[in-house]
Amino acid sequence: MSERWALDEAEGGGARLVPLGRDGLPAGPVVVEPDLVEAVRSRPGVGRWVWRATAGVYPRLLAGGVRVERCYDVEAAEQLLLGHEGRLGEPRSAAAAWARLHHRPVPPDPPARAADPGAQSSLFEARPSGPGVPFEGLLEVYADQRRRHGAAEHPERMGLLTAAESAGTLVAAEMHRAGLPWRADVHREVLRELLGERYAGGGEPRRLAELADEVSAAFGRRVRPDLPADVVKAFGQAGVRLRSTRRWELAEVGHPAVEPLLAYKTLYRIWTAHGWSWLQDWVRDGRFRPEYVPGGTVSGRWTTNGGGALQIPKVIRRAVMADDGWRLVVADADQLEPRVLAAVSRDPGLMEVAGHAGDLYTRLSDRAFAGSREEAKLALLGAVYGQTSGDGLKNLAALRRRFPRAVAYVDDAARAGEEGRLVRTWLGRTSPPAAGAGESGEAGLPQEPEASPYEGGEGYTPGYASLNARARGRFTRNFVVQGSAADWALLMLAALRRATAGMKAELVFFQHDEVIVHCPAEEAEAVAEAIRAAGDLAGRITFGTTPVRFPFTTATVQRYSDAK
């Protein structure tokens, strides 16, 4: 029986606190204490802290050496509940929620804070705490949120979603504090190998300048490779018509400028986005500390605020190195999205395929297709993404025949999107309303009943159904799978966090379906086992009883680039 307390910052670094009863209402007098960190440290029996926003409170606790077991993030909950109620887009701050409760004017959310490169911690940041809400208001909002959870389509799942999202906010703050081990010297070595030395004055490094010269030489005139319009014009004069200068399009052109141009693009990207100035801005004392934003995308995937932490180019990963005597345990969930589709659709055939730890696509091709593993993979991904053309389509009919419930699950989601309805992930995260819903827009009109693309016919043409509706259908089709995968990932993180709580190991990176744990070498085996167990547990807690397995590919390495 763990206690639940509400907590808010008070003026001068202090705290307001109150114990909460089983009904979520205050079960005692409000206490004011002079030191927030001590207030929490001295109450180790509290099992869940209810507070306005983890990002506002938890960095201070971490800086004071205090971790909490669980929390309830009122503003994260507000966002999820608004979404569930079809009101995504309304302000989500606690102050806004309080104003809505009392039918007062609702303050807009403060604008997102700019990225803060190189911050060692959030301790000294002037973080805009948003429009103020008194402690009593926060308590009222919390009590009302409990009621709204009860009114959700699946109250238990909705409660689990909020708990998981809250756990995610704790992980995000802890990962920011721990930082990803980053060897600036190795990074510079990589840059020098790829780009050559830098010239004074901040111009292009040597290798880029050489490649630009090669491109110009191939055209017989000066061409700026970083200006698409210039490149298209140059090819035009050479008799090659291009729609764009995208990599795949250039690759089909036989012209001596293509090779140096493609090399230029790759290196230019590294130079501008992960080059010397990125290093200067983002790496301090051997750590890269991005600010993670749980629930930063509509589907529940995380984003980061600055630093491009979720897009670290493969070649740069050599710089991510464990400390001496330590290791990186890098774990990647295997074929997560098809496994999630099996779990949510309860398709018997797909559950059977996903009920083993081995390669899912191989098993899929063995059972369902005459074709190769690659074809099976493309067909399945095509079904999940709403592919409209190309090779994957030819196996879609076979997929539909073998796994009718799985395909119907995503087809239903697509139809809902086209008709302007909402869809939800397994735990209840909800897609945003269609633009213009509620007005006299397309969402309110009856949709064409005579031509559905989902009955398997060839030759379907969109007719008058708007392209926007079709795009929205692809979005909702994918949302139920990608979002449910994000549900699972949150539960997996929460389980892993608990499992490693007594170890020296630290979670240092998370990217949709991949985690990195930094730990002493002797803990690596236990950590790998904890990850495996966290995946299993997350599968059971998220989806209930299911034969579907959620295995990882795990590597214990010294450099991130050695995993894979």
Add this chain to the structure above:
DNA sequence: CAATTCGGGGGG
């Protein structure tokens, strides 16, 4: 001059 859009790359 600042803010926004575009084109292209990186990640899953």
Add this chain to the structure above:
DNA sequence: CCCACCCCCCGAATTG
């Protein structure tokens, strides 16, 4: 070969 889904980040060009 790509596509289809979710993103971030950059520089240049365009717009207010």
